[in-house]
Every structure is written in C-alpha cells, then in structure tokens.
Amino acid sequence: MSALLEVEDVSRVYRTGGLFAARRVTAVDGVSLQLEAGRPExxxxxGESGSGKTTLARMILGMVPPSTGAIRFKGKDLADIRGSRARLAFMKEVQPVFQNPFEAFNxxxxxxxxxxxxxxRMAGVEGxxxxxDAADGALKEVGLSLAEVRGRYPHELSGGQLQRVAIARALISKPALLVADEPVSMIDASLRASIVNLLRGLRERRGVSIIYITHDLATAYYVSDRILIMRHGKVVESGEARAVLDDPQxxxxxxxxxxxLSPEVPPTGAAFHA
Structure with missing residues (x-):
C-alpha cells in the first residue's frame, strides 16, 4: 500500500538569543511517522506544552521546513513544492484546523x-x-447550515459553532488529510465531545485521515486509531492507541x-458521546 504521508526522521532547530548569546533549541528531534493511502485513520x-507537537504539525502543513529529514505527501517532497499553483494543489489536499477559531477568522x-x-479558489467551484451549495454542503456535514451562518460575523457564534465553521471550510476542497492542532482546547468543556465525535465521523464518512494534535490524553484515548507520545521534541512511545494507553511502557x-486518565474513564470513551 502506498503512503499518503511520510515523515522521515525530521528535526527542527531554532536559533534564539542575540549575536553574542545565541543558542540552538531543538523543537522536534528525529520524528518519523507514516499514514497509508486508502486507509483513513x-x-x-x-504531548505537553513544549513537546514539539505543534512544530511538527506546522512542518506537515508546509508552514515551516524541517532542518533535517524529509516530509513527503503522496510521494512528493514538500521541499519541492514551489510556486503558487503547486502550493494551492497541496493545500487543497492538506487542510489545517487551528486551536483558536476566533483567531482563524477576521x-x-x-x-x-x-x-x-x-x-x-480551493475547490474550483464556479457559479x-x-x-x-458547496458551502451549505460542508456546513451540513458539521451540523450547521448556510442559513444559520450567512451574514454573521465570528463574534455572533459560540466557540464550538465557530470551530465547526472552520472545519467546514477545511472540508470544501475535499482534502485527503486534516491536521487539527488542539482543536478543542479553546472550547467549553461541555462542547468538546461534539467536536471529537465530529472528527471520528469525518474519518468514517469522508474517508479523510486526521492528525490530531493534543495535550488531552482523555480525548486521545477516545478518538485515536494510533498514537505518538512526544516529550522534548522526541517520540517516546507510539503504536495502536488502546495498546499504548492501556499499558504504557x-x-x-x-x-x-x-x-x-482516572479509573472512572470508560475504555470505550462513552464519556465523550454527545
């Protein structure tokens, strides 16, 4: 089976400080992962804050290049994606969902x-x-409609509704991969289950693969097929989600x-059903 995404031994090093006090900070250190084409997951x-998970997400999205290593999407190295047309073609297939929906919209x-x-622009729809219809269809997939959203400004929606609009926007171009960076951390706890369930539903209905970035092990336990645990830029453990989280090594x-994870968290994730 061919690979949808290959992240091969990537690192990202930043230089901080002034001319005479410069130092190197390794945000991501030798991380590898792979997603198979035709096998949505x-x-x-x-990871906690500072683990490197957001930097990894930004590299997968092509927002920052790796210092070493390679990232390939459908066999094409992201370093070779140059020019507005090639960049647009990549963005159609790899869409972000960011942490704070209120910062995602003007x-x-x-x-x-x-x-x-x-x-x-992204889906090439004309007329x-x-x-x-394209906007309404995407909104309906996330439990909204164009009638509910049309003419409204970001502040007129709740955080949960606005994150749904952000996800709908990402779906319009029919991407193969969503990179969701802490998509529930800025949302009221009572609404997080709906977003987590939405991601699961998109994998099943749309056949879209999702990289879900989080510090929340409880939602990770519920939503994940596989899991990588990062600390100080390195992957310290990875594998099938239930195996890793039930018996971490x-x-x-x-x-x-x-x-x-308390003993009261049900293994089926039933606590997150909306």
Missing part, C-alpha cells in the same frame, strides 16, 4: 465570505448557486496516564 500526537469579515472564497507515558 486518526493519528494522535500527544472579526470584521462575514463568515460566508470565507466559505464562498474557499469554494472558488453563485454552486458556490452556495515509557515512564513519561505512564506518568501522563496516571495524572490524566
């Missing part, structure tokens, strides 16, 4: 404008009626489980 990257711009522009993984 949710791969969760878990507060002075109506939300439907974003959806319509994405349908035109006003077809563009409206690395001391750091064991510490995470003991501090986050």
């Amino acid at each position: 949710i791969l969760t990257v878990v 507060p002075m711009k109506r939300l439907d404008r974003y959806l319509f522009a994405t349908a035109r 006003e009626a077809a563009i409206r 690395h001391p750091y993984s064991q510490l995470l489980k003991s501090s986050v």
Whole structure:
C-alpha cells in the first residue's frame, strides 16, 4: 500500500538569543511517522506544552521546513513544492484546523465570505448557486447550515459553532488529510465531545485521515486509531492507541496516564458521546 504521508526522521532547530548569546533549541528531534493511502485513520500526537507537537504539525502543513529529514505527501517532497499553483494543489489536499477559531477568522469579515472564497479558489467551484451549495454542503456535514451562518460575523457564534465553521471550510476542497492542532482546547468543556465525535465521523464518512494534535490524553484515548507520545521534541512511545494507553511502557507515558486518565474513564470513551 502506498503512503499518503511520510515523515522521515525530521528535526527542527531554532536559533534564539542575540549575536553574542545565541543558542540552538531543538523543537522536534528525529520524528518519523507514516499514514497509508486508502486507509483513513486518526493519528494522535500527544504531548505537553513544549513537546514539539505543534512544530511538527506546522512542518506537515508546509508552514515551516524541517532542518533535517524529509516530509513527503503522496510521494512528493514538500521541499519541492514551489510556486503558487503547486502550493494551492497541496493545500487543497492538506487542510489545517487551528486551536483558536476566533483567531482563524477576521472579526470584521462575514463568515460566508470565507466559505464562498474557499469554494472558488480551493475547490474550483464556479457559479453563485454552486458556490452556495458547496458551502451549505460542508456546513451540513458539521451540523450547521448556510442559513444559520450567512451574514454573521465570528463574534455572533459560540466557540464550538465557530470551530465547526472552520472545519467546514477545511472540508470544501475535499482534502485527503486534516491536521487539527488542539482543536478543542479553546472550547467549553461541555462542547468538546461534539467536536471529537465530529472528527471520528469525518474519518468514517469522508474517508479523510486526521492528525490530531493534543495535550488531552482523555480525548486521545477516545478518538485515536494510533498514537505518538512526544516529550522534548522526541517520540517516546507510539503504536495502536488502546495498546499504548492501556499499558504504557515509557515512564513519561505512564506518568501522563496516571495524572490524566482516572479509573472512572470508560475504555470505550462513552464519556465523550454527545
């Protein structure tokens, strides 16, 4: 089976400090992972703040290049994606969902404008009626509709609703991969289950693979097919999610489980059903 995404021994090093006090900080250190084409799954990257998980997500999205190693999407090295046309083709297939939905949208711009522009530019939809249908179809997949969103500004929606709009926007171009960076951390706890369940549903209905970045081991336990646990830029443990989280081998993984997953958390993730 061919690979959808290959991350091969990537590292990212930043230089900080002034001219005479410069130092190197390794945000990601030798990380490898792979997603197979035709086998949609949710791969969760878990780690506390500073573990390197967001830097890894930014590299997969092509926002920053790796210092060493290679990232390939459908066999093409991201380093070779140059020019606006090639970049647009990549973005159609690999879409982000960011942590704070209120920062993802200009507060002075109506939300439907974003959806319509994405349908035109990213999906190549032509004609006003077809563009409206594309936006409405994507919104309905996340439990909303164009009638509910049209003409409204970001501040007029709740955080959960706005994150759903962000996910709908990402779906318009029919991507093969979503990279969701802490998509529930800025949302009220009572609404997190709906977003987590939505991601699971998209994998099943759409056949889209998802890289789910989180510090929340409880949602990771529920949503993941596979899991990588990161600490100080390195992967300390990885594998099938239930196996890793039920019986962690690395001391750091064991510490995470003991501090986050209580015995009351049901193994089926039933606590997260909305």
